[in-house]
Amino acid sequence: MSAPHERSVRLLGDDVRILEKxxxxxxxxxxxxxxxxxxxxxxxxxxxxRRVVVPSLPGxxxxxxxFRRLDDLADWVTxxxxxxxxxxxxxxxxxxxxVGGLLAAEVAAFSRASVRRLALLAPLGLFDEREPVADxxxxxxxxVPALHSAKPEAYAQSLACPPGQDExxxxxxxxxxxxxxxxxxxxxxxxxxAKRLHRITAPTLLLWGSEDRIVPASYAKxxxxxxxxxxxxxxxxxxxxxxxLDAPEAxxxxxxxxxxx
Amino acid sequence: xxxxWFHLMPYTDLPDDFRDRHPSVWVDxxxxxxxxxxxxxxxxxxxxxxxxxxxxxxDGICVNEHHQNGYGLMPSPNLIASALARRTSDAALxxxxxxxxxxxxxVRVAEEFAxxxxxxxxxxxxxxxxxxxMDTCYAYGMNPSQLRERYHEAxxxxxxxxxxxxxxxxxxxxxxxxxxxxxxxxxxRPHPPVWIPGGGSIxxxxxxxxxxxxxxxLSYFGYQAGQATMNGFWEEMKRLGKDRxxxxxxFLQFVGVAESRQEALDIYREPAEYFYxxxxxxxxxxxxxxxxxxxxxxxxxxxxxxxxxxxxxxxxEAFGPPPFEEIVxxxxxxxxxxxxxxxxxxxxxxxxxxxxxxxxxxxxxxSRDLAFYNTxxxxxxxxxxxxxxxxxEWENRWWPKxxxxxxxxxxREIQA
Numbered sequence: 001m002s003a004p005h006e007r008s009v010r011l012l013g014d015d016v017r018i019l020e021k022x023x024x025x026x027x028x029x030x031x032x033x034x035x036x037x038x039x040x041x042x043x044x045x046x047x048x049x050r051r052v053v054v055p056s057l058p059g060x061x062x063x064x065x066x067f068r069r070l071d072d073l074a075d076w077v078t079x080x081x082x083x084x085x086x087x088x089x090x091x092x093x094x095x096x097x098x099v100g101g102l103l104a105a106e107v108a109a110f111s112r113a114s115v116r117r118l119a120l121l122a123p124l125g126l127f128d129e130r131e132p133v134a135d136x137x138x139x140x141x142x143x144v145p146a147l148h149s150a151k152p153e154a155y156a157q158s159l160a161c162p163p164g165q166d167e168x169x170x171x172x173x174x175x176x177x178x179x180x181x182x183x184x185x186x187x188x189x190x191x192x193x194a195k196r197l198h199r200i201t202a203p204t205l206l207l208w209g210s211e212d213r214i215v216p217a218s219y220a221k222x223x224x225x226x227x228x229x230x231x232x233x234x235x236x237x238x239x240x241x242x243x244x245l246d247a248p249e250a251x252x253x254x255x256x257x258x259x260x261x
Numbered sequence: 262x263x264x265x266w267f268h269l270m271p272y273t274d275l276p277d278d279f280r281d282r283h284p285s286v287w288v289d290x291x292x293x294x295x296x297x298x299x300x301x302x303x304x305x306x307x308x309x310x311x312x313x314x315x316x317x318x319x320d321g322i323c324v325n326e327h328h329q330n331g332y333g334l335m336p337s338p339n340l341i342a343s344a345l346a347r348r349t350s351d352a353a354l355x356x357x358x359x360x361x362x363x364x365x366x367x368v369r370v371a372e373e374f375a376x377x378x379x380x381x382x383x384x385x386x387x388x389x390x391x392x393x394x395m396d397t398c399y400a401y402g403m404n405p406s407q408l409r410e411r412y413h414e415a416x417x418x419x420x421x422x423x424x425x426x427x428x429x430x431x432x433x434x435x436x437x438x439x440x441x442x443x444x445x446x447x448x449x450r451p452h453p454p455v456w457i458p459g460g461g462s463i464x465x466x467x468x469x470x471x472x473x474x475x476x477x478x479l480s481y482f483g484y485q486a487g488q489a490t491m492n493g494f495w496e497e498m499k500r501l502g503k504d505r506x507x508x509x510x511x512f513l514q515f516v517g518v519a520e521s522r523q524e525a526l527d528i529y530r531e532p533a534e535y536f537y538x539x540x541x542x543x544x545x546x547x548x549x550x551x552x553x554x555x556x557x558x559x560x561x562x563x564x565x566x567x568x569x570x571x572x573x574x575x576x577x578e579a580f581g582p583p584p585f586e587e588i589v590x591x592x593x594x595x596x597x598x599x600x601x602x603x604x605x606x607x608x609x610x611x612x613x614x615x616x617x618x619x620x621x622x623x624x625x626x627x628s629r630d631l632a633f634y635n636t637x638x639x640x641x642x643x644x645x646x647x648x649x650x651x652x653x654e655w656e657n658r659w660w661p662k663x664x665x666x667x668x669x670x671x672x673r674e675i676q677a
Contacts, residue, residue: 065556068410071407071434071435137398137405137550137551138288138399138544138546138547138550139546140545140546143546168560172556172559172560175559176556178551178552179405179406179551179552180406181551182404182405182406182551182552183404183406183407183552186398186402186405186406186550187398187399187402187404
């Protein structure tokens, strides 16, 4: 796995990292909880088919404390639009996963021209109290890996500080990413997206791990019913919320197939 | 030294097997455990105890704010303080909550505290806690990443509301108000003394120093565990060029006093065990929502052995309840005869350099009779031994300045 190209742009007073790899038309990726600590086999597989561009969301690894300037949803959508433009992703195909899925959906609803085709991987943003989204915050450390992933050991391993890195800064990057997600989502993740889904006209893939313990797989239908564009639901059997980690090849292939269709 | 009597208002009838059968005393505590008829009795007895403490001569009586909490039945301390203002005449009323970010708009705090200050004739101490993660982020759904920003904005708004002589507009990040103009105004000018209950965060210490507020460390683990935190506080004051006036600092200490040490050990064992076993059974899942602790505090905890030691001591509940022997030997509860308790409290005050000592003399399932006994014996035989401590050497600039006693209203006697 060769290293991605790395550059940075200014956003919210931070130097924000943009990772990029592959050839062809750009494909943006906005990650879920924790962000992209390092390039992954999933991203590499996507990059086999497209030029994959991964900008760091506010507060996620590769960004810094600028997310604390964001107070309400309008601030977050504005920052995400700024980020996509700075990364050269305006009007491109966009993959949004979990937390990034909510922002990708919001951007597609607020600014239709900003997104061509949309792949939402277990996006947050809806909440049904009869079948609630998990409380990812009130958890003991020991409960976290199995909540996010169907392969908890591999998940835990993916968060371990690599040799040569500053352990404190590595940990803080993860704490900061969780705070940034909390700043956007606390306490239920419902910021009113249901009222805007009808504005999403981009053809949309709704891709879910069948064992998602954070956003129930049944939410795919709720999204599909609300979105105005043609929506297609696909499931990755056995994968959890981190389907990119649990089933990197199947997940990447499903996205590439959708974008090529 | 000021000696204040503090009530948490714990529900006194949690079942014996509470710890085994229920995950937490806080946030998601089983609401079926609350019996309103028992609640009626408890509230009235607890208020009896606070009034009794004022009558016995304590310098102040303290209430605080918790939500969805089996050991703290005061979601609104202002309601209790309001009743106490009518039924007491001289004691300071120390309201160690309102958690500012939870009041919308925050001028509600400026109004209610002004009411309390007026009703009590200027006896209010205004406590401004940030609030625990359990109260703020979980019970009240406050965003942990915005909590401190909202708290600071609310503080600035309240203080401006108290100081400004004319209506003004407030265009904050979180509150927008066209006309800020609280009626009534606090009796104490420009405002009642402000105390900040806090944990061991450096930013809080710096903030208290900058604004000249009392920092109150409300630990449940006694003076030995509190030493590291208070050392850190005083080192920071020195670094900032502040004097060592002990009245800058408050500290909370559990006490059980009886005629003899053996009697004290016998009678306070059950309520102490109840408190540390059942009341502090807080699910660790609620301890650290992301953003509640600032990056600077997290960094300092990683690098500072001092704070790490304090954190270990206060995180004790994560490892199961302490046995009674440890509760006593480590000074979580100071137990003994009046002279023994006075001696230990003198050491607490001197070693922590604390001039505003808050005492928990009712805890756990302690009955009203036992709370009265503890309170009366303390007031008669312990308090006088400590009263003059620090008083000649330092000025207590953080104490209420009420109207002269002769000018204060006296509630009409009620014919039953």
